[in-house]
Amino acid sequence: MTTETLGLRERKRLETRSQLESAAVRLALEVGLENATVDAICAAVPVSPRTFFNYFESKEDAILGVRDVPLDDASVAAIRAEHDGESLLSSVIALLMQALGPAIADTELHEARITLIKQHPNLLGRQIAQMTRMGEQLIAAASTLVAADPMFAGRETGEQQAIAEIILPLCGGAVRVAVKEWVAAGGDRHPDELRKRAVELARKAIEPLR
Incomplete structure (x- = not known):
């Protein structure tokens, strides 16, 4: 596995996270927080709910952009x-x-x-x-x-x-x-x-x- 491949994968991860955050915020504003479901957010990107939960614990975390930052x-x-x-x-x-x-x-x-x-x-x-x-x-x-x-x-x-x-x-x-x-x-x-x-x-x- 090359450094270039790792770089591409990380960029893809960051892009997917950004898309999920943007979709979550946009939907919450358009249809309300209650109606901005994980399924609706995933359909807007589109990705599977399983992929969503690889990034966020909840739709609220996606709306805020919450992520655990390593404290090394x-x-x-x-x-x-x-x-x-x-x-x-x-x-x-x-x-x-x-x-x-x-x-x-x-x-x-x-x-x-x-x-x-x-x-x-x-x-x-x-x-x-x-x-x-x-x-x-x-x-x-x-x-x-x-x-x-x-x-x-x-x-x-x-x-x-x-x-x-x-x-x-x-x-x-x-x-x-x-x-x-x-x-x-x-x-x-x-x-x-x-x-x-x-x-x-x-x-x-x-x-x-x-």
């Missing part, structure tokens, strides 16, 4: 480097923003997705489902960030993991609120502004508890 050592190291000198909250929130990926990215479907989320706020719940699916990856990645933070670097590994498991839900809640605000404002914020707002919210939640 290289990606965690990149987050550490990019946010070196910033707070642990900032690094963990950057991690969560990377995990959310296209669901909050500025894509060509951005405005249509914002319209649908405003009509159906429950769509944002798919972010929580995504974070649950990625739970072990997120804990491992957050533990690495905790271990690299000067405040926690000398702690036992088990304690660092416990801190990661405590801080993740806090940061996840901050991201969720920031995303809700972002949608209410029309979704015109840059993702970096969204991250900064989430950090601000997390800090506001922590400071009175000290």
Whole structure:
């Protein structure tokens, strides 16, 4: 199997995913979320439902463009480097923003997705489902960030993991609120502004508890 063949296959996968996302969004706008069934989305591409579920767990995930982003050592190291000198909250929130990926990215479907989320706020719940699916990856990645933070670097590994498991839900809640605000404002914020707002919210939640 050649590198060229692998490249063609990956391009085909990306093309199919993009077509499914576009069809899901278009149908949800045209016929309503309830009527935009997986079968209807597949017929519009066209692909089989089996192919659809190779890419997405649900039609809601296709509408949002939700996908699990691998959080390998290289990606965690990149987050550490990019946010070196910033707070642990900032690094963990950057991690969560990377995990959310296209669901909050500025894509060509951005405005249509914002319209649908405003009509159906429950769509944002798919972010929580995504974070649950990625739970072990997120804990491992957050533990690495905790271990690299000067405040926690000398702690036992088990304690660092416990801190990661405590801080993740806090940061996840901050991201969720920031995303809700972002949608209410029309979704015109840059993702970096969204991250900064989430950090601000997390800090506001922590400071009175000290």
